[in-house]
Amino acid sequence: MPCRHHDIQVFDGLRCCLACGETVFDIVKDAKPELPRSQNAPYEYAHLNYALGPEIRLCVLFPGRLSDQVVVDLVHVYIRDHPPYEALSYAWATQNGDDSLSQTVHCHGGSITVTKTCEAALRRLRLPGRNRYLWVDALCIDQSNVKERNHQVGIMGTIYANASQVIIYLGPGTRATDRMLNYLNGDESDSDKRIVIYSVLNNFLDHRWFDRVWVLQEIALAKLAIMVVGTKTTHWNSEAINKVLNLCRGREPPSALRWLPASQPECDFLSVLHKSRNCTSTDPRDKVYAVLGLANADFQNGFPIDYSLTTEEVYTQIATHLFYVEGDLRILKYASGQGEDAWKLRGMSSWIPQWDVKSGYDPLPLQFHADDLNHLMSTWSRKSPxxxxxxxxxxxxxxxxxxxxxxxxxxxxxxxxxxxxxxxxxxxxxxxxxxxxxxxxxxxxxxxxxxxxxxxLNFHSVIVKGDTRVHSWEVADAVVPSPKSPCLRVRAHLLDTISRIFGFRSYSSLPHSLNNLPHILERRRLCGPCSKHFVATSICQHTPTIHHTMSEEFHRDMKRVLGDGKTMFETERSVGVAQAQVRVSDEIFALDGADVPFILRRVGKHYVLLGECFLYKALRDALCTCCGCKLEEWPIVTQIIDIW
Structure with a gap:
């Protein structure tokens, strides 16, 4: 068996294999195109060898005319040897959604079926007189081998980071895309052609590539990126991306524009998942796996890719992993507003974000600061029942x-x-x-x-898996039913209960007069001295504008948090805003380690999570509306609850 150059070292600028002594000038320098012996003979993949390091396959794309059959060869190389190659970034499906494996690529006496987009990209990228070395996922990974897919997807970030450049292929060109690439290349001026460019922007951004979740790490980790559309090409760099972003006024830009080529990977993986939430993937598990390369190395090593798991298992595992890595309850924010039906139909816990559910989730501002959190986490309710x-x-x-x-x-x-x-x-x-x-x-x-x-006494939160029965007379409802659906057991501080739902969904619809809002501002609460001589026109106030100050504060807070898609509600003590669909009697809790309050709904012996909320003046002392002195603390009932 010929040596595969497993032990390559560099001597005087020459790459030599210590195993056989051969100088290695190229990967397959003398490789020739070879058509399959039988049109129906599938290509048989040789197993990758990971014993000496991360091994990958490269596609040797042979020269040919546009009408010629696409012929390639696949060779094995080690990434640590830094072989020269380019990586292809593309959408598997065509613009009309055809992702069937309907095209044939000929490889070393066999054939590999690929999508129309992949075959078209290979035809377009062939060089006229020499071989081209590419990494193409559809060819370089044995898609039928789950174990190999797990490994190769796990190192895709490294593959794209080590490529000399990433080639973005959008498909055949149109008059609109030609015009857009001319604009990005500087062939059309900003001032004279801006109106025309606006008209072709949607046609350009409607390409499936911009909506594909895989492209995020493919671009963020690329050293250089070139975009190819039909016969046109352009450098996909910060200048080009900023030009497109400037045209996106009034339109939400796709997630592919959130990362620049050669940008540093995000350390906060929750932010990565949130930014990519509205991207599309054929396999819902890839909503996690496709962006894992943007996390730091320790995080990636702690969360191996496993395509033998179901979507529900992957989402549960990443939520559990993030819970223990982050050390707080920030993961709960991203389960906000995903709806009851989503987790019920899947049999999942309500606190686990379902990343394939596209959401317009807009995080609410932080409400509990360090002092509030320290107070909640270090004390129980001071009032005995x-x-x-x-x-x-x-x-x-x-x-x-x-x-x-x-x-x-x-x-x-x-x-x-x-x-x-x-x-x-x-x-x-x-x-x-x-x-x-x-x-x-x-x-x-x-x-x-x-x-x-x-x-x-010192408990804060834990994820409970499997059977937690502690004695024979414990009721079944207090036991988590399945390891696949763990519950979150957390110390929770009951703050308030929803008593009424308002119809206000934007600040502009909020009446300027507060007479129709029977919330905390309209409840005149006076201290003992003030109550003895309070009149309609306050004459005893130490702070004459205390009531007006509270009113201005309320409007300022509502303007900040009340927006499209959010609902305003009244509680027993205050008013609040939430994005989730809430009901009367839903309860509002402060959870240990969370910087916003959450709305939970009691179901039997446990709770389900509806989402985060903003509760006006939560945890703040009640004040005398006349003199502003402290009347009482915000009442809290502390307990440990199960969130399913």
């Missing part, structure tokens, strides 16, 4: 017996699980319930909150 304080001392012996019956090793329980467990334990040991008597029976909710605090 009403009946608990009177009865807890007399029930110490009962609680001791209950806790002694629990196993030593267990997950931190939710407050509802404590309530259900204690109640069922009382039924299980009927003599204990009868010995107390109904009159002296404590409020079980008070007991559950106290047990939560005692047993999980």
């Amino acid at each position: 009403q009946h608990h304080a009177q009865t807890i001392d007399s029930l110490n012996w009962l609680l001791d017996t209950f806790l002694r019956d629990l196993p030593e090793e267990q997950q931190p329980l939710s407050s509802n699980a404590w309530l259900q467990s204690f109640d069922m334990w009382l039924d299980y040991t009927k003599r204990n319930r009868s010995s107390i008597g109904n009159d002296s029976m404590p409020d079980l909710e008070s007991i559950s909150l106290s047990l939560t605090q005692i047993k999980s």
Whole structure:
């Protein structure tokens, strides 16, 4: 078997293989086109060898006329040897959506079926008198080999970063694309031709390439990028991209314009996923895998690509991975507004973002600052439940017996699980319930909150997988049903409850008069001294404009957060804005580690996530509307809840 040059070293500028002693001047210098012996003989891929490093295939594109059959050869090389090649970036489907493998490329006595766009790109890129070395995913990866796909997709960022240039192929040209490329090349001036260029912009950006999720890392990691459309070419660089962006006023630019060639990869993978959310991919798993090359190396190494997993499993794994890597609950923001049907139909947890659901999600401004988060994460509710304080001392012996019956090793329980467990334990040991008597029976909710605090004092959040049953009398609803659908168990602080839904969906529709909004501003709350001599025209205010200041603050906040697609609602204590479809009685929580409040809906013994919200004056003290002094703190009930 001939040597495949596995051990190449450079001596005096020459690349030599230490295994056989041969000087390696080119990859396949003497390779000749070879048509298949049988038109139906499929090309048989040789296995890639990863023992000595990341090995890839390169496509040797042989010269030919436009009408000639496309003939290639595939050769194996190691990336660390820095072989010279170009990488192709294109959309598999044609403009009318045809992504069928209907065309044939001849390769070393066999044939490989590809899409019409891929075959057209190879015809267009052939050089007249010499071979061209390309990396083309449809040819260089054995698409039928799942294990190979996992490996090659995992190093695609490296493949595009090491290419001498990336060739963007949009397809056959039109008069509109010719005009656009002339504009990008400077052949038409900005001032004289701008009106005409606007008319061809949509035709240009409607090419499927701009909507394809794979192109993001292909361009961001490219050293150089050349765009080819029909017979026209242009340098796809910052100057060209900025020209297109300047024409996109009034139109949302596609995600492909968010990254410049040779730009640094994003360290924040959540931002990458969000920026690419409205891109398209044939395989929904690629909404994650296609942009993984833009994450840092540690993140990529911790999240291997695996096409044997289902879409639901991939989305669950990336959410879990991000939860532990980020160390906070920021992942929950990106599950906002994806709708109930999306997670119900898939049997997924509501807190897991579904990245293939296109969304116009617009993040709300941060509402909880460092001091608020530290306060929430370091303290429990300072107010004991009403009946608990009177009865807890007399029930110490009962609680001791209950806790002694629990196993030593267990997950931190939710407050509802404590309530259900204690109640069922009382039924299980009927003599204990009868010995107390109904009159002296404590409020079980008070007991559950106290047990939560005692047993999980330093708990914040955890992802619970599989069966979390801790004893035989625990109710089934408190157990996560499947490892594929983990629940998020988190310490949560109940802030408010939605009591009314308004129809305002933009700031312009918000009445300037607050008379029709019975929110916190209209509730005159006075301190003791002010209430004794308050009149319609305040004469005792230390700050004469306190009420007007609050009104101005309200309008300023609503102008900042209320926009298209968002809904305004009233709560028991305030008003808020959300993008999700909310209902009366939905609850608003502050979650440990989250800098915005979230709206949750109780379903049985657990909650489902609807999305983030803005709650006016959340966690802020209630003030006297006359003198501005502090009346009371924002009431909070702290518990541990399960979000499915």
